[in-house]
Amino acid sequence: MASVSRFIKDPKTAAIVGCPFSGGQPKPGVDRGPIHLVEAGLVDQLKGLGWDVKFDGHHQFEEISAQYANDPPIGLLKNPRLVSSVTESVAQAVSSHSAKGELPVTLGGDHSLAMGTISGTLTTYPDAGVIWVDAHADINTIETTDSGNIHGMPLAFLLGLTACDAVPEAANAPASLQAMHPFSWIPSPPLLSPSRLVYIGLRDVDAGEKAILKKHGIKAFSMHEVDRYGIGKVVELAMEWLNKDYQGAHEHRPIHLSFDVDAMDPTVAPSTGTPVRGGLTFREGHYICEAVYETGSLVAFDLMEVNPSLADAAAVQQTVNVGCSLVRAALGETLL
Numbered sequence: 067m068a069s070v071s072r073f074i075k076d077p078k079t080a081a082i083v084g085c086p087f088s089g090g091q092p093k094p095g096v097d098r099g100p101i102h103l104v105e106a107g108l109v110d111q112l113k114g115l116g117w118d119v120k121f122d123g124h125h126q127f128e129e130i131s132a133q134y135a136n137d138p139p140i141g142l143l144k145n146p147r148l149v150s151s152v153t154e155s156v157a158q159a160v161s162s163h164s165a166k167g168e169l170p171v172t173l174g175g176d177h178s179l180a181m182g183t184i185s186g187t188l189t190t191y192p193d194a195g196v197i198w199v200d201a202h203a204d205i206n207t208i209e210t211t212d213s214g215n216i217h218g219m220p221l222a223f224l225l226g227l228t229a230c231d232a233v234p235e236a237a238n239a240p241a242s243l244q245a246m247h248p249f250s251w252i253p254s255p256p257l258l259s260p261s262r263l264v265y266i267g268l269r270d271v272d273a274g275e276k277a278i279l280k281k282h283g284i285k286a287f288s289m290h291e292v293d294r295y296g297i298g299k300v301v302e303l304a305m306e307w308l309n310k311d312y313q314g315a316h317e318h319r320p321i322h323l324s325f326d327v328d329a330m331d332p333t334v335a336p337s338t339g340t341p342v343r344g345g346l347t348f349r350e351g352h353y354i355c356e357a358v359y360e361t362g363s364l365v366a367f368d369l370m371e372v373n374p375s376l377a378d379a380a381a382v383q384q385t386v387n388v389g390c391s392l393v394r395a396a397l398g399e400t401l402l
C-alpha cells in the first residue's frame with residue numbers, strides 16, 4: 067500500500083506512545099486515559115486501517131516518579147522536576163520513532179506531555195508546523211500562570227517564551243524564577259517558532275495568554291472563527307498560514323497535530339479535566355483530523371486529556387470512543 071504521508075516510510079507504521087501521566091495538572095485519573103483508549107481496541111482499529119502498529123505497553127514513569135517523590139514547587143510551578151523529566155523521556159521516545167519514518171501516536175495523559183512530543187517531532191523534522199486543537203492556549207509562562215499547572219504551559223516552554231515583555235506586571239517577576247526553571251533540556255534557541263504554530267478551537271484563554279498571542283503574532287482560530295468561517299475554511303486557512311513561508315521540497319510542512327480532547331464540546335467528550343462549553347462538534351473535531359491526514363504531511367499525532375474518572379460509566383465510554391475515532395480519522399479513516 068502506498069504511504070499515507072510523504073514523510074512516513076512503507077510499510078506504514080504507527081507507534082503508540084502510551085503516556086499514563088498526570089503530573090502536569092491536579093486531577094487524578096488522566097493517567098488512566100491511555101489505558102482506556104488501548105483497552106477500547108485502538109490498536110486493532112488502526113490495524114484495520116492498514117497500519118502496522120507498534121505497541122509494547124505503556125511507558126512506565128514509576129522510576130522517574132520515585133526519583134521526584136519530593137518535588138517542591140518552583141514559584142507557582144507544580145511538580146516541575148517530575149514534568150521536566152517525564153517530558154524529556156517522551157521526547158526521546160517520539161524522536162526515535164519519527165527518525166525511523168514511523169508515525170508516533172501519543173496518548174495522554176495531560177497536555178504537558180506535548181513538550182515531549184513536539185520536541186521529539188522537531189528533532190526529526192526541524193521545519194515541522196504545529197496545529198494545536200484545544201479549548202485552551204496552554205501558553206502560560208512561569209510569570210503569567212495562575213494555576214501553576216504545567217499542562218497550561220507547554221507551548222511557552224517550547225517557544226522559549228518569557229512573558230516579561232508581553233505582560234507589564236510580569237516584569238516584576240524575580241529573575242531567579244527564570245534561572246531556576248528545570249526545563250533546560252528543551253533546546254535554546256527553541257526548536258519551535260511562533261509562526262509555525264496555529265490554534266483551532268480556543269475559547270478559554272487567560273488574560274496573560276492573550277497578551278502573549280498578540281505580542282508574538284500567533285495565529286489562532288477560536289470558536290468565534292469556527293462559527294464565522296466554518297471548519298472547512300478554518301483548516302484551509304490554518305494550512306495556508308503554516309505553509310506561507312515554507313521553502314521545503316514538499317508541498318506542505320510536516321505537521322504535528324496535538325489534539326486536546328477538551329477542544330470538543332463537553333456534550334461530545336465529557337470526561338476531561340477542564341471542560342469548557344461551546345466547543346467543537348463531533349464532526350468539526352473529526353473534520354480537522356481528516357483534513358490534516360488528507361494533506362499527506364502528518365508526522366505525529368497526540369490525543370491528550372482523556373480522564374476516565376470524571377464522569378459516569380456511559381460518559382467515560384463516550385469520551386474514550388470519541389478519542390479512538392479522532393485517532394482513526396487522523397490516520398486515514400474516511401466516511402466513504
Ligand SMILES: NC(=[NH2+])NCCC[C@H](N)C(=O)O
Binds near residue numbers: 204211217270
Ligand atoms: N491542557 C489543559 N487542559 N490546559 C488547561 C489550562 C487552564 C489554564 N489556562 C491554566 O493555565 O491552568
Ligand SMILES: [Mn+2]
Binds near residue numbers: 200326328340
Ligand atoms: Mn485544554
Ligand SMILES: [Mn+2]
Binds near residue numbers: 202204217326
Ligand atoms: Mn491542552
